[in-house]
Amino acid sequence: MTRFLLMRGLQSLVVLAVMSFVIYGLIGLMPGDPIDLMISSDPKMTAADAARLRTLYGLDIPLYERYWNWLLSALSGDLGYSRLFGQPVLDVLFPALRNSLMLLGTAFFMAVVIAIPLGTLAAAKPRSATDYSVNLLAFAGISIPSFWLALMLIMFFSVTLGWLPAGGIAPDGSSFLENLRFIVLPAITLTIVSIGSYSRYVRSSMLEVLRQDYIRTAKAKGASGRRIVWLHGLRNAMIPVVTILALDFGFLFSGALVTETIYSWPGMGKLIFDSVMGNDFNLALVALLFATAVTLLGNLLADLCYAWLDPRIVVGGDET
């Protein structure tokens, strides 16, 4: 068990290290480079100046050497300045992270709270009208383009009805209600998009559990149908579901990029998009690596949950 987790952790670290190099290389392939940006902002600069600057910033040395220098300074805590915000990268990153967690936490909570009963209801009576309706809803949730859903919600609730703001976040120190007004639409968007797949996980996991012998035993002992489904069934059905949810939380983190951008929610997703689009190399690099780390962590957590929740599972026995 410990050995298995150590191996997985080690693998994640290797992936993170490889990705840091890949992302570093990719960022270098973005249109424009820092010196071009300086030239465009300073018309008096000559070609000789540009060449001198290139040497000064170390842009004339090979990629792997530049990467190595970046890595050394990053590991010593110096992640550089953000060009767009004119602040140290971490000072930009932390508030964005807080905003993202606020939005994702809300959406994730709502999606789980709605999807678990939906999936369970569907599985309790397979092929019933309830099952078909939940299935239809789930497919709709999986298939709707999140950015279009966001646009439609803005159109209806902000433009037509004028009830909610079309985007942005409440200024610091606003009341709870004011905060709520801003978070409602992005949170609903993310919730709708997630409910579909979550309720399908719950349904299929529940169907699997309801076939087990211990459910038959419970029936034989005379437990009511409702008690069997919601007590005996749900507890066991949650094991794979929790695993998938842990996995998904990592993905939700980067999947919120579109929603955050449309609603101008100043979270990690929007930060990644803005920094990539705005040639903010230092910020883009760190934000992307951070997103990668969180997703990898979600995966690791999923493995951990799986092993921890199900006493029957002995991971990393002999064959790994």
Place this chain on the structure above:
Amino acid sequence: MNTNKVRSNSPFLLAMRRFKRHKLAIASLALLLTMIAMVILAPLFEQLLGVDANHVDLFNQKSAPSAEHPFGTDELGRDVLVRLMYGGRISLFTGLIAALAAATIGTVVGLFAGYFGGRLDALLMRFTDSVIALPLLPLLIVLAAIDLNKLGLPASVVESEMVSFYRIIIIVALVGWTTVARLVRGATLSLKQREFVMAAEGVGASHMHIMFKHIFPNLISPIIVAVTLSVGNVILLESVLSFMGLGIQPPMPSWGNMLTNAQELIWDAPMLAVYPGLLIFVTVISFNFLGDGLQDAFDPKAEV
């Protein structure tokens, strides 16, 4: 009861019979075929209406539906209906081609991993796990934003009109192969133990021959299901990237890039923001229903 001809029960016919019971899948298939016919016939509609998909008419912006423009015109005065058809061409074509490309990579990886096993399997599957564990959307954004000039591609390629189309297909194929790879590996592992594979080994068939002539044909139906289910996802990815200005580049229309300006449009011409998204939604959900129906038909054990 007493039919005068013998009913054949080949696995394919059985699957077709099961598929026909899945009403939503049948309806989806019909809808998708209609849609494909419509987008193929786009030039015909263009002729009939007497409009040009790329004709800019600044005196006729965001006009209401009329006989000449059944769906009205967009912010540059172009006909919306015809642009939706041409956009559908790009979106559907991208979805199908990219899903097939991804499935091809996945099949090869999965076949090699499952067939040869051992270290190669461990290596390929750890690699697959790692790709699955990456944050997809941010990486897609970065890949889509790469400056192709810096990759050293010739200018004729970089400046060609189709480059954004090829780029999307390559990007999607690079990240989308993992599902098929896992699926094919799993199936190959069990097929490898079957008698017909041993027989082929016994008569001295080469590895390549066994993999592609004996094992691969048995994988076709699960691969078809996986591809159908992934077309919807690919169309979603394409639309997101194009919406954000990183996918298909205008003037070539795609359902995604027709929504790029939608955030301003929802104030004065909301229907322009509704149509393309609605089409994406209907197309994606149809592919998902179709895939679901095919899965039930080919693999009845998976459903209850």
